[in-house]
Amino acid sequence: MEWQVKVWTDLGESPWSEASSWEAGLLGPGDWSARWIEPRDAEPRPPAGDRPAHLLRRDFLLGAPVKRARLYATAHGIYEAFLNGVRVGDLELTPGYTAYRDNLHVQTYDVTELLDEGANTVGAVLSDGWFRGRAGAMRIADGFGERTALLFQLHAEHEDGTVTVLGTDDAWTTSTAEIIAADLMDGQQSDLRRAQPGWSMPGFDASLWAKASVASGGLYDDFARLTASPAPPVRRVEELRPRSVAVLGSGHQVVDLGQNINGWIRLALPAAAELSLTHGEALDADGDVTTDHLRGEDFQSGEPLPAGQVDRVVTGDRAGGVFEPRHTTHGFQYVRVEGARAPLTPDDVTGVVVHTDLRRTGHFHCSDDRINRLHEIADWSFRGNACDIPTDCPQRERAGWTGDWMLYVPTAAFLYDVAGFSIKWLRDLAADQWDDGCLTNFAPDPGGRAVQHLPAEILEMFAGSSAWGDASVIVPWELWRSYGDLDALAEFRPMMVRWVEFAAERARTRRHPGRAASRPEAAPHEEFLWDAGFHWGEWTEPGVDENAFRTADHGAVATAYLYRSASLLSRISALTGHPEEADRYARLAEHVLAAWRTEFLAEDGALTPNTQATYVRALAFGLVPRHLRAAAAERLVGLIRDAGTHLGTGFLATPYLLPVLAETGHLDVAYELLFQDTEPSWLTMVDRGASTIWEHWNGIDEAGVAHASLNHYSKGAVISFLHNFVAGIRPPADPDPESAGYRRFEIAPVPGGGLTSASATLDSPYGTIASAWRIEENGAFTLTVTIPPGSEADVRLPDGRSFRATPGTHDYSCPTGV
Structure with missing residues (x-):
């Protein structure tokens, strides 16, 4: 279907847009005639990390010229599709990472130009991927199943009006690939001597290949779970030339990309070589790649796990060609190359940045280069963790931790269009919700709903944490603020209800052992005090024992989040037409608030x-009641001063720290913390050469030693302060349908910290919003704003004056400066 649009605004009538089109894919289970097929696995099957990729192929004839053709493809595992020797499309890591038992995405490719009248061949490379490879911090394999499988269906419309439909079936054959091992965590190993040139082209001799097995039963019979992804696909989005290649005394060569990324390298290959490529984020004292800080831990034995991220390739007898491991990803800046007989040059190596191909929407720049660099590394950190799902880190875990995305989604929604990306992830979170409303701490969860029946001691640290589970409410709310998508609130409200009911039940029926010991008889307000069960708490507070959270009383945190979610759920229920439930959750929020105030x-x-x-x-x-806010803010400032004007927040509170200070009359302290350059601080990362945000405040310590992940975006949420306060572009905190999605918003910059200029732009749902200010030589503050059609803004100047701005560009100034 094609359509054109025009827009009528206060500025007049727009011209007709260029024609756009859309088409329907396979809309239901009845549209599929293809059957799932499995490659022939070795028996017994190799352990995860050592399993080869498989090739699958089928020859077929087309009896008439092709007018239009589509290939619909998905897999249990990761697939690459080929037609007549040509790789289909430019998508990577397909079909992506989802709650496969409930949601499996199908990719649709236009393959019209790849088909010929007469002989054709369709093929695929298939590896473990997320479906049965190692996943998460503990490298658990076979999370969704023990066998990989492929589902393809080709539709070719001919010039004569006939249609050819061809799907995976028992006519397909299979062989092991030159990829002798492929795992997203461990890496990829290829033996190019085993390559089978022409395997996906007509005329190839596949007589020695085995027949693929048609699979049925269980997930294979559930075609209703097949759907299109609402998110953009993963692609190779950028290429980097190395900053340097160093030759060490050991003979190892170390490639430095100059930037921590998610992806892989493309390496020009010499002849007769066996190369090992170890990827890492940091160097040791000898200048070699170290991965010690990235090793996870087996939760049962306590033994450290391998860091993974090692690729290996055995070349053939002839030089030439490249190695590009597309069946794994790595989080890295440095690569140790072993086995190269001659020095590499930067021209031999290309860093390939791989992540979800999100549309950039927001930009920021100011007069201070270090602040600009902070913004840049926070952006890179998100990019490194937007690989089909929002991950915590692109190396050690690569899990979709709920708390991370809850904290960063407002920041990400300024930088990029993350609406579909978030909807995709929320659907997986909802799919894995337990019967009692509990949510696991990451999504997708390979254990799915089945793990709820495991013993409680095994489930510790995996489900039910406050703040992390509250992502089910807070993420859709932030999407409402940024995009005005009421459908998202309606779709996920049932998940929110079940989570809030779960949390309220836990508050009502359980008590923290410490509180029970000190107050054997529960006080009346404790019915609404959530203090028992497992919680991560503030997490990674500087100077706090990182294991203290296991037994600590997190009632102040959990009860605060119960109040936050109940309040938002009341508002969401009202917006989606559920007035009785809006009242119910408003009352719950009032009780929880009273309990929090009574206790804390x-x-x-x-x-x-x-x-x-x-x-x-x-x-x-x-x-905090209005009459006590000033006193509470003064106490906060006192704690900051007692810490030598350093922040003392961890995971959860850090994104709110500077905004809270600015909004309670302590803008000067907010800027002091922003510009603080001794540990712990953001500029410590900048000054110590970070190219992404660290998990811990001392990710690289004073001695140059690495700690934990060096690419964890959560603390980078500070750059929302740059967007919302320094540049001043702010969506309403509690939007209604007339203001959500930047239909109504504020531009209220608050200069400070010695900055002399700042600017930001945001491509909102209504068009481009811009704010740019400068302090002139005479001390005057000048501001230029752009308001898009169909929206309006309240503009507030630093001297307190305010104006209502309609579509167009407007200039303002404060005659006395700031």
Whole structure:
């Protein structure tokens, strides 16, 4: 179907747009005639990490010229499709990572130009991928099944009006590939001597290949789970030339891309070589690649796990060609190359950046180069963790931790269009929700709903944590603020209801052992105090024992998030036409708020526990009564000053720290923290050469030693302060249908920190929003804003004056400066 549009606004009538089109794919199970096929696995099957990729192929004839053709493809595992010797499309890591038992995405390719009248061949390379490869921090394999499988269906419309439909069936044959091992965590191993040239072209002799097995039963019979992804695909989005290639005394060569990325390298191959490529984020004292800081731990034995990220390739007798391992990914800046007989040059190596091909929507720039660099590394860190799902890190775990995306989604929604990306992930989160409403701490979860029946001691740290589960409410709400998508609120409201009911039930029926010991008789308000069960708490607070969370009382955190989610659920219920439930959850929120204040708030505004994070969260969530907010904010500033004007927040409170200070009259302190350059601080990362955001504040310590992941985007959420306060572009905190999605918004920059200029642009659903200010030589503050058609903004100047701005470009100034 094709269509054109025009727009009528206050500025007049637009011309007709260029014609656009869409088409329907395979809409239901009845549209599939193809059957699932499995390659012939070795028996017994090799362990995960050592399993080869498989080739699958079929020859076929087309009796008439092709007018239009589509290939519909998916797999249990990762596939690459080929037609007549040509790789189909430019997508990577297909079909992506989902809750495969409920949601499996199908890719549609236009293959009209790849088909010939007469002889043709369709083929695929198939590897373990997320479906049965190693996954997560503990490298658990076979999460969704023990066998890989392929499902292809080709539709060719001919010039004479006939249609040829060809699918995977028992006519396909299979062989092992030159990829002798492929795993997303461990790496890819290829023996190019085993290559079978022409295997996906007509005329290839496949007489020694085995027949593929047609599979049925279980997931294979459930075609209703097949669907299109609402997210953009994963692609190779950028290529980097190495900054240097160093030859060490050991003979190893170390490639430095100059940037920590998610992806792989493309390497020009010498003849008769056996190369080993170890990928890492940091160098040791000898200049060699180290991965010690990236090793996970077996949760049962406590033994450290291999860091993985090692590719190996055995070349053939002839030089030439390249090695590009498309059946794995790595998080890395450096690559140790072993086995090369001659020095490599930067021209021999290309860093290939691989992630979801998101459309860039937001930009920021200011007069301070270090702040610009901070913004850049936060952007790179998100890019490295947007590989089909929002991951925590692209090396050690690559899991879709819910808390990470909850914290970063407002920042990401400014930088990129993450609407479909988030919807895809939320559907997997909802699919894996347990019967009692509990949510696991990451999505997709290979254990799925089945793990809810395991013993509680095994489930520790995997499900039910406050804040992490609250992503089910907060992420859709942030999508509403940024995109005005009421359908998303309606779709995920049932998940939100079940989560909030779960949390409320836990509050009502359980008590933390420490509280029960000190107060054997539960106080009435404890019915709404959520303090028991497993919680990650603030997580990674500087100077706090990282294992203390296991037994700590996280009631102040969990109850705060229960209030936040119940309040938002009330608002969401009202927006989606559920007034009775809106009232119900408003009452729940009131009770939870009263319980929080009774337990953790003193009459003078002092909070328990007495930490920066507690004050930040309380002020950000509205837990402190209006008459005590100033006192609470002063106590927060006191804690910051006591720490030598350093932040003391961890995972959860850090994104709110600077906004809370700015909104409570302490903008100067917010800027001091932003520009703080001793540990812990953001500029410590910049000054120590970070190219992505670190998991811990001391990711590279003073001695140059690496700790934990060096690519964890959550602390990079600070750049929302740059967007919303420094440049001043802010969506409403509680939008209604008339203001959501930047239909109504604010532009209210708050200069400080010695900055003399700042600018930002945002491609909103209504068009481009721009804010650019400068402090002139005479001290005057000048501001230029652009408001897109169909929207309007409240513009506030630093001197307190405000204006209503309609579509167009407007200039403002403060005669007295700032």
